[in-house]
Amino acid sequence: MALSFFSGVRFVPIISTIVYIFVGILCFFVWPFVQSGIFTLGNLVTASGYAGTFIFGFLERALIPFGLHHVFYIPFWQTALGGTATIDGVVVAGAQNIFFAELASPNTVRFSVDACRFMTGKYSFMMAGLPAAAYAMYKCARPENKKVVAGLLFSAGLTSFLTGITEPIEFTFLFIAPGLFVLHCGLAGLSFLLCHLLNICIGTTFSCGLIDFTLYGLLQGPTKTNWPMMLVLFVIYAIGYYLIFSFLIKKFNIMTPGREENSTNIKLYTKEDLKNKNNTKSELILEGVGGVDNLVDIDACATRLRLTVVDESLVNEELLKESGSKGLIKKGKGIQIIYGPQVTVIKSDFEEYVEKVSQ
Secondary structure, three states: OOOHHHOOHHHHHHHHHHHHHHHHHHHHHHHHHHHHHHHHHHHHHHHOHHHHHHHHHHHHHHOHHHOOHHHHHHHHHHOHHHOEEEEOOEEEEOHHHHHHHHHHOOOOOOOOHHHHOOOOOHHHHHHHHHHHHHHHHHHHOOHHHHHHHHHHHHHHHHHHHHHOOOHHHHHHHHHHOHHHHHHHHHHHHHHHHHHHHOOOOOOOOOOOOHHHHHHHOHHHOHHHHOOHHHHHHHHHHHHHHHHHHHHHHHHOOOOOOOOOOOOOOOOOOOHHHHHHHHHHHHHHHHHHOOOHHHEEEEEEOOOEEEEEEOOHHHOOHHHHHHOOOOEEEEEOOEEEEEOOOOHHHHHHHHHHHHHHHHO
16 A cells, blocks of 8 residues: 555544543534524524515525534424414414414415415426526536437426425535536525515425425415416416526536536436545546555645656556546646645545545
8 A cells, every 4th residue: 555644543542532521622612603604594584674585585495405504493393483373363483384383374375475485486487487497507417318218307397396305406406516406406406486475385394396386386276375476487387497497508508417518427416426526536536546555645725636656657648537526737757736725625626536446
């Protein structure tokens, strides 16, 4: 093994145990500040009116890759952070709790806009926007791949429309072009804001697909929900997502499913694929520099991954390009792979990957 820093691998569990005892003690003192920050953000959203509604919608989507969106929205749905209301003489706290209390009350004339502002905004992008984005990806696929892509994207779009389960499409954005996902988060925030402005009040149980739209929108009548205005948003979001995503995919040649040349593995991506993406990049880097036994040292500067190798002739520049490299500089046994400002993250992932495959 050429990498000297792996000699202490056997001590990692012992060191980790000792270190995390102190991390646990530190968290006891640090967590109250983190918790205070979460409540401060929640209070900001609640107190900021329409701007707060946009922030809520944006963050609710943006936190999905980290699995923290539940931590963010549940306090609004289930605690006083989402508001309080007196319904039939009973004080109810939490946006979702208020909606269901109003749903059960025979005295409800109109559902609470202040409560539904934390729920209704999902419908337009889950039932119209993302299915339209799926159609845009289909239209942008190569002709020879459209048959395979059609099945994948139709299923994903239909699932989003019927049930509000959006992960196959959203994680595909994250995997192939994170910028598309950021744009989607912005459009989601805008959807929450528009529903708030238009006084559309449709609650939800878990996610906002046709099933919930029928139960808590159509069947409750337009007086309580103002659901006809949601149909207008459906049209706007369907057209908007299709045109925007079609334009960006073609403009920047984004490799959405079916656009790759000679692709033999056309698929939508999952959270697990996203987790493994960094390992794939690290795998390409390691193979490109000749494997573990050819690697002596790992370092980085502001934009370059700096490696020392045993035999520089084993370095494969084409594989390194596949890993996202923007260039390669060789200086004897030292090589510099140019990645840009994200190189620190690449270095950290690469070190972890090399350590894992070396055990």
